[in-house]
Amino acid sequence: MNCGELLIIGGAEDKCLEGEVLNKFVELAIRAKGGIGILPTASEIPEEVSKEYIRIFRDLGVSKVEVIKLNSRKDAEEQAICEQLASFSAIFITGGNQSRLSELIGQSKFHNTLSKAWHNGMVLAGTSAGASIMGKQMIVAADTMLNDDKLKVEIGKGFGFLDGLLIDQHFSQRGRFDRLLSAIAENKEIIGIGIDENTAILVKDGQFEVFGQHQVLVLDGSKSDYINITSSENGSEELTLSGFQLHTLTRGYRFDLHTRKLLMKKGIQS
């Protein structure tokens, strides 16, 4: 098996001809001939969301761009939809609500087909909710409550393409550091990855490389020797923890997911 690349986007990526993130996706997608399938199931307005991506992928020179219409748990078991899925060389999962993706697709025939196709080299991209769903676990609720009490973070099941990683998106733009820290405090073996808007990581062979405009934050609690989580009556949560490792990366820098260390840009020595 030779898994395809995963392009995990922090949301709000530029949808113009110069947009680095979608250009990268198209570059990967067109190495094979199947074309791009857009999966807008996370969104409550799938047609509107799809329209934008159809336009930009066509503008970027992809001839076959189709929308996968999957709006129910029943659709996710449909042989015809699974066959359509398997015909593409790359899938783009849009934003919306990640819980819709897990509720409608999780553990279905469609999920299974997607997983197999990826194991056989299909390129998968996801933005926003479509980014969160890529992990085995994902954050499903409890945004950072600015000027309010902090709430307990809720963790749900993702599609499981990224083992040992937890993705959060719109990261700096929505001030989500606290919720990622909470999530990793409760699962310290998992690496937390916070991806900013118009920014992406490309995961392949146990490494990732950063593309796009802003920053990616990596939170690693595996070396921590003390974690204590206190919940108060109102459900708010306070953390005591020691020795978490923090890294941030911008365009071109890479990260080794096994050694959990920053790698320099290609061609540059540390």
Place this chain on the structure above:
Amino acid sequence: MNCGELLIIGGAEDKCLEGEVLNKFVELAIRAKGGIGILPTASEIPEEVSKEYIRIFRDLGVSKVEVIKLNSRKDAEEQAICEQLASFSAIFITGGNQSRLSELIGQSKFHNTLSKAWHNGMVLAGTSAGASIMGKQMIVAADTMLNDDKLKVEIGKGFGFLDGLLIDQHFSQRGRFDRLLSAIAENKEIIGIGIDENTAILVKDGQFEVFGQHQVLVLDGSKSDYINITSSENGSEELTLSGFQLHTLTRGYRFDLHTRKLLMKKGIQS
């Protein structure tokens, strides 16, 4: 010289009889007989701000509570005001704008008198702007721009009572992680301390202990082997950095500022 305790408060501390943070301050203040001086210079509405503190300190049993009326650079050179300052056993610096404190008081006779008094055991507390001013450096501008570009953090001069620490306040409540990280990326030998609202650290003898409701975050870049800061045309700033250490503490936990390690609560083994 035997410096007094420093109680550094993240803003919005409870001003009721049960409020842990102000109770702690009063407990320290009344060990000596001078009473409490309130310094509201950071605020544009010093009388209103002072009124609340006069009430709560009296309610907590302090008989001598006075306001230091210092509203100009000239006042900060006044012998009479410096003598009033020296008569107290504890000073409480209110919130407002930390730049007002440095502009009106920095390097003045008043600053000098305050510094001497602290070196001789006077207890100093500061909340919000009054917390930021305690360090040698402080963040003076550039709040985290949620849903907007990140701006460059501006660093100014504080009163210098906390060498090697940079304080930020209203920390989780205002989503200020990014701005603290930027500041420490530019000054990696300084420890960044983010204090939540209604939460405080009590600094004494190279350690601090946490009091109050929420969390204190410690950011330590001293072991980082790579930091690269990129500024874009619009002044926004992106960071690449490796191996920052992160700790968070809640009530009762302590932190050793020399070893830069979390210490357990008193009487509890790790």
